[in-house]
Structures are given as structure tokens and as C-alpha cells.
Amino acid sequence: MSYLICKKIDFCYGHRLMEYSGVCNRIHGHNATVEIVLESKTLNKIGMVEDFTTVKDVAKQFIEETFDHRLLLRYDDPLIESLEQKNESYLEVIYNPTAENISKHIFNFLSIHFKDILVAVRVHETNSSYAEFTRE
Numbered sequence: 211m212s213y214l215i216c217k218k219i220d221f222c223y224g225h226r227l228m229e230y231s232g233v234c235n236r237i238h239g240h241n242a243t244v245e246i247v248l249e250s251k252t253l254n255k256i257g258m259v260e261d262f263t264t265v266k267d268v269a270k271q272f273i274e275e276t277f278d279h280r281l282l283l284r285y286d287d288p289l290i291e292s293l294e295q296k297n298e299s300y301l302e303v304i305y306n307p308t309a310e311n312i313s314k315h316i317f318n319f320l321s322i323h324f325k326d327i328l329v330a331v332r333v334h335e336t337n338s339s340y341a342e343f344t345r346e
Contacts, residue, residue, distance in 0.1 A: 212251045214329070215258075217265040219244045221278040225307040228284045237281070237289075242309075244273060244316060245332040245340075248324055259327060268323050273316065282307035309333040309341035317343040 224239040246269055250259045281300040283290055284307060293300050305311040310333075317331040334340040 212249050213253060213259050214247060214249050215260065215262070215265075216248075217246045217262055217269065219246070219266065219270050219273055221273050223277050223280055223282055223312075225282040226287070226289075227306050227308060228287060229306070240335045243334040244269065244313075245330075245334070246316075246320060246324075246328070247330040247332070248327045249329045250327050260324065265324070269316070269320060272319050276301065276315075276319075277312065282312070309335045309339070310343070313341050313343040317345075321345075 220241065220243050222239060222241050224237060226237045227234045229235075246265055248259050248265065253259060281293075281298075282303055283293075283300050285302050285304055290300065290302060303311070303315070305315075313331045313333040316333070317328065320331065321328050328345060330342050330344040332340045332342045
């Protein structure tokens with residue numbers, strides 16, 4: 211038996227998927243929701259797995275500084291050269307910017323702060339679709 215908590219954070223981002231044959235190979239955007247799931251068999255002295263405010267503050271700052279209102283492009287996307295010439299903002303990543311890879315990126319950062327209790331990070335690209343990265 212254990213306790214689970216979940217904190218949701220909303221953000222917006224644009225991306226396109228390289229080597230993809232569907233419409234997602236075009237630049238498009240998402241109003242995304244991230245869910246951060248923490249688990250513990252015990253509660254702290256206050257009676258919490260973790261303070262929701264702490265989870266929000268740590269995760270929101272990282273997500274806002276890294277992903278929010280950014281165009282995510284894989285390092286070899288030919289659009290990068292044009293954006294640099296026009297001094298436009300984007301985030302270059304080493305992976306195809308799928309919801310799966312974004313959830314792993316966020317999980318890896320949060321695991322530093324919530325090492326023993328972080329269970330999963332879900333990235334909802336739409337209301338009906340999400341990807342999840344979990345601890346092994």
C-alpha cells in the first residue's frame with residue numbers, strides 16, 4: 211500500500227516531427243498538460259507525500275523556462291538555419307520532440323528533486339492523448 215499524489219501544470223509549445231509521414235511533420239502547436247505523479251509508502255511529519263506547492267514551484271519553473279511558448283526542433287531540422295538567420299527563438303533538442311521524449315526530459319529533471327518518490331510524468335498533447343515516462 212502506498213500514497214499517490216498528482217500535480218498538473220499547463221503549458222503551450224510548438225513542434226514538428228522529423229521522419230514522420232503524417233500531418234505532425236508540419237509545424238503545429240499544443241496546449242499541453244503535464245501530470246507529475248509522486249508515490250510514498252509513508253507520509254512526512256505534516257501528513258503529505260510532498261507539498262503540492264513545492265512540486266508546482268519546481269516543475270513549473272523548469273517547464274516555463276524550457277518548453278513553454280517555445281518551438282521544439284530536433285537538432286537536424288533544416289528550419290533551424292532560417293530561424294537563426296532571423297534571430298527567432300526555438301529550443302533545439304537531441305530527440306524528435308514527441309510527447310514521449312518530452313515526458314522523459316521532464317522526468318529526468320524532476321528526478322533530481324524528487325528522487326525516491328517520483329513515479330511518472332505524463333504529457334497530454336490533447337485532451338484524449340498522453341505519453342508517460344515512468345521509473346523502472
